[in-house]
Amino acid sequence: MKIVICPTIIKRTILEDHHLKIADVLQGIEYLNIDGCNLKEIDIKGLSHDSRDIEEGYLFVAIKGYAENGHKFIDEAISRGAVAVLGVEELSNLEVPYLQTKDTKSALGVIASQFYHHPFKNKKIVGVTGTNGKTTTTYMVKSIFEANGYQTGIIGTIQNIINGKSLPSRNTTPSAVDLYKFLYNSDDEVIVLEVSSHALNQSRVAGIPFDVCLFTNLEGEHLDYHNSIEEYFETKYKLFKQMKPDGLAVVNFDDDWGKKVHERLLNEGAEVKTVGIDSFCDACVLHETDQVWLKEYEERKPFDLMLPGLHNQFNGAMSLMVSEGLGLDLNKSLEALRNFSNLPGRFETVDFPGNKVVVIDYAHTANGIYHCLKTARESSANQITHVFGFRGKRDESKREMMLENSRTLSDKYVLTLDDLNGVKESEMKNTLKKYVQSDPEQKGRVIIDRTQAIKQAIEEADDGSWIVITGKGHEEYQQTFRLGTRSDFDTVKYLFGEHPIFREIHLKK
Numbered sequence: 001m002k003i004v005i006c007p008t009i010i011k012r013t014i015l016e017d018h019h020l021k022i023a024d025v026l027q028g029i030e031y032l033n034i035d036g037c038n039l040k041e042i043d044i045k046g047l048s049h050d051s052r053d054i055e056e057g058y059l060f061v062a063i064k065g066y067a068e069n070g071h072k073f074i075d076e077a078i079s080r081g082a083v084a085v086l087g088v089e090e091l092s093n094l095e096v097p098y099l100q101t102k103d104t105k106s107a108l109g110v111i112a113s114q115f116y117h118h119p120f121k122n123k124k125i126v127g128v129t130g131t132n133g134k135t136t137t138t139y140m141v142k143s144i145f146e147a148n149g150y151q152t153g154i155i156g157t158i159q160n161i162i163n164g165k166s167l168p169s170r171n172t173t174p175s176a177v178d179l180y181k182f183l184y185n186s187d188d189e190v191i192v193l194e195v196s197s198h199a200l201n202q203s204r205v206a207g208i209p210f211d212v213c214l215f216t217n218l219e220g221e222h223l224d225y226h227n228s229i230e231e232y233f234e235t236k237y238k239l240f241k242q243m244k245p246d247g248l249a250v251v252n253f254d255d256d257w258g259k260k261v262h263e264r265l266l267n268e269g270a271e272v273k274t275v276g277i278d279s280f281c282d283a284c285v286l287h288e289t290d291q292v293w294l295k296e297y298e299e300r301k302p303f304d305l306m307l308p309g310l311h312n313q314f315n316g317a318m319s320l321m322v323s324e325g326l327g328l329d330l331n332k333s334l335e336a337l338r339n340f341s342n343l344p345g346r347f348e349t350v351d352f353p354g355n356k357v358v359v360i361d362y363a364h365t366a367n368g369i370y371h372c373l374k375t376a377r378e379s380s381a382n383q384i385t386h387v388f389g390f391r392g393k394r395d396e397s398k399r400e401m402m403l404e405n406s407r408t409l410s411d412k413y414v415l416t417l418d419d420l421n422g423v424k425e426s427e428m429k430n431t432l433k434k435y436v437q438s439d440p441e442q443k444g445r446v447i448i449d450r451t452q453a454i455k456q457a458i459e460e461a462d463d464g465s466w467i468v469i470t471g472k473g474h475e476e477y478q479q480t481f482r483l484g485t486r487s488d489f490d491t492v493k494y495l496f497g498e499h500p501i502f503r504e505i506h507l508k509k
C-alpha cells in the first residue's frame with residue numbers, strides 16, 4: 001500500500017505562554033493522586049525528567065535510570081519551581097502534589113505528546129534503526145525527500161536539523177521531552193529519526209506512530225547494556241511495533257536479523273520492502289557494476305554514489321526503497337543519491353604528500369571495521385595501517401572480532417586510546433598490550449597517545465600507503481592528547497601542516 005504524503009506545511013505559532021492543566025496532560029495515564037489535589041486547577045508550563053532543566057511552573061517526572069534514581073532530585077526540582085511531581089516510588093508530604101504511577105519512562109512519552117499537542121500529526125515520521133548505517137541512511141533519506149520537494153528535518157547522532165536549522169545533539173535519539181519539543185517546533189513535513197536501542201529500551205520514542213521504519217543490520221554491540229544479542233534484537237524490533245498499520249518497513253535481507261524482522265512483519269501483514277544481494281529482493285545491490293536492480297521496474301539503474309563501499313550501496317538502496325514505497329519520483333531520488341556527498345567522519349579521505357591517503361571513519365564495530373578496510377582495499381590501497389582503539393566501559397565482547405577484522409584486512413595496526421569513559425589510562429594500555437602480544441602474526445603495536453599514533457602511522461607509512469583511523473569519526477576527543485588537537489580530523493589537518501585548508505580534504509570514489 002502506498003502512502004500519500006500531504007504536501008501542506010502546517011505552520012504552527014509557537015505559544016510563548018504554552019501551558020496546560022495537569023489533569024489534561026496526564027490523560028490516559030493511571031496514577032494515584034497521593035495528596036488528593038484538584039489537578040484541574042494546576043497549570044503546568046513545561047515538563048522535564050531532569051531536575052537541572054526544571055523551571056517555574058514545570059512538572060518533574062522522576063525516572064529510575066541506568067546510573068541514577070531521579071527521585072533523589074525531587075527536592076532540587078521543587079526548589080527550581082516544579083509545581084507537581086510524577087514518580088514511581090511511594091512518597092508523601094512533598095511540598096507540591098505528588099502523583100504515583102507504575103512506569104514513568106513510558107508515561108513521559110504520553111505526557112510529552114499531550115503537552116505538545118501530538119506534534120507528529122501533520123508529518124511523516126521515518127525511523128531508522130540497526131547497529132551500523134543509521135546516520136548515513138537518515139541523511140540519504142533526507143536528501144531524497146528534499147529532492148522530491150519536501151521540507152525535511154533530521155534527528156540523530158551528529159546534529160538535529162529542524163526547520164533547516166542545525167541544533168546540537170546530545171544523544172543519537174533525544175529524550176522523549178526533547179523529541180516532542182523538536183517536533184512541536186518543527187514546520188518540516190518529514191522527520192527522519194535515528195532510533196537507538198537505548199532509546200527504545202528507555203521509551204524515548206514512546207507514543208510516536210512511525211510511517212516508515214528501516215532496519216539496517218544487527219551485530220554484537222552495546223552488550224554491556226543489553227544482556228544478550230537476542231535481547232538487543234528484541235529491543236530494536238520495538239520500533240516496528242510502533243509502525244502505523246498502513247506503514248512501510250524497509251529491511252536489509254542480507255542480514256540474518258533482518259530476515260527475522262522481515263518474517264515477523266510478513267506474519268503481521270505489514271508492507272515490507274527488502275534490500276539485498278539476491279535477485280528476489282525489491283532492491284538488489286550489484287556492487288561490482290555500481291548498479292541497483294529494482295524489482296518493480298525489472299531494470300538496473302546506475303547508482304553512481306559518491307560514497308564508496310558496499311555498505312554505502314546498501315544504505316543507498318534502503319533509502320531508495322523508502323522513495324519507492326512512498327511513490328516518490330525515482331529519477332529525482334536517484335539523482336539525490338548521486339549528489340549526496342559525505343558526512344563528517346564517514347570515510348573522509350585526505351591526500352597526503354607521497355600519495356599517502358588518510359581515512360577518518362566512525363567504524364566502531366567489527367562489521368564497520370570490515371566494511372571500512374574492505375572499501376579502502378577496493379579503492380586501490382596496497383598497504384594499509386589501521387589506527388584504532390577500544391572504548392572504556394563499553395561492550396568488550398566485540399573487541400576480539402574488531403581485532404580479527406583489522407588483522408585480516410590491514411598490513412599493520414596501531415592500537416591507541418579511544419574514549420576511556422573513566423577507565424585508567426594505564427589499565428587500558430595494559431589491555432591493548434595484551435591484545436598485541438597475543439597476535440600470532442605480530443602485526444600490531446601500541447602507541448597510547450592517539451595523536452602520536454596517527455602522526456607516527458602517517459610518517460612511517462611507505463609512499464602510496466593508506467592510513468585508516470577508525471572509532472572517533474566526527475566526535476571530539478574526551479581526553480587531551482600530546483598534539484593538543486580536538487578530533488581525528490583536527491589532528492590530520494594539523495599534521496598536514498602547510499595547507500590546512502578544507503579543499504585539500506576531499507572524497508575519493
Ligand SMILES: CC(=O)N[C@H]1[C@@H](OP(=O)(O)OP(=O)(O)OC[C@H]2O[C@@H](n3ccc(=O)[nH]c3=O)[C@H](O)[C@@H]2O)O[C@H](CO)[C@@H](O)[C@@H]1O[C@H](C)C(=O)N[C@@H](C)C(=O)N[C@H](CCC(=O)O)C(=O)O
Nearest residue numbers: 049050051063065066067068070073171172173175196198
Ligand atoms: C545509559 C543511557 O542510555 N543513559 C541515558 C538515559 O539516562 P538514564 O536514564 O540512565 O539517566 P540517569 O543518569 O540514570 O538519571 C536518572 C534520572 O535522573 C535524572 N537526573 C539526573 C541527575 C540530576 O542531577 N538530576 C536529575 O534529575 C535524569 O535526567 C534521569 O531522568 O537517558 C538520558 C536522557 O534520555 C540520556 O541522556 C542518557 O544518555 C547517556 C548520556 C549516554 O551516554 N547514553 C548513551 C549510552 C546512549 O544512549 N547512546 C545511544 C546511542 C548509542 C549508539 O547508537 O551507539 C543514544 O541514543 O544516544
Ligand SMILES: Nc1ncnc2c1ncn2[C@@H]1O[C@H](COP(=O)(O)OP(=O)(O)OP(=O)(O)O)[C@@H](O)[C@H]1O
Nearest residue numbers: 131132133134135136157311346361362363368372
Ligand atoms: N550499512 C552498513 N553496514 C556496515 N557498516 C556500516 C554501514 N553503514 C556505515 N557503516 C560503518 O559504520 C560507521 C558509522 O556509520 P553511521 O554513522 O552511518 O552508523 P550509525 O548506525 O549511525 O552509528 P552510531 O549508532 O554509532 O551513531 C561508518 O563510518 C562505517 O564504517
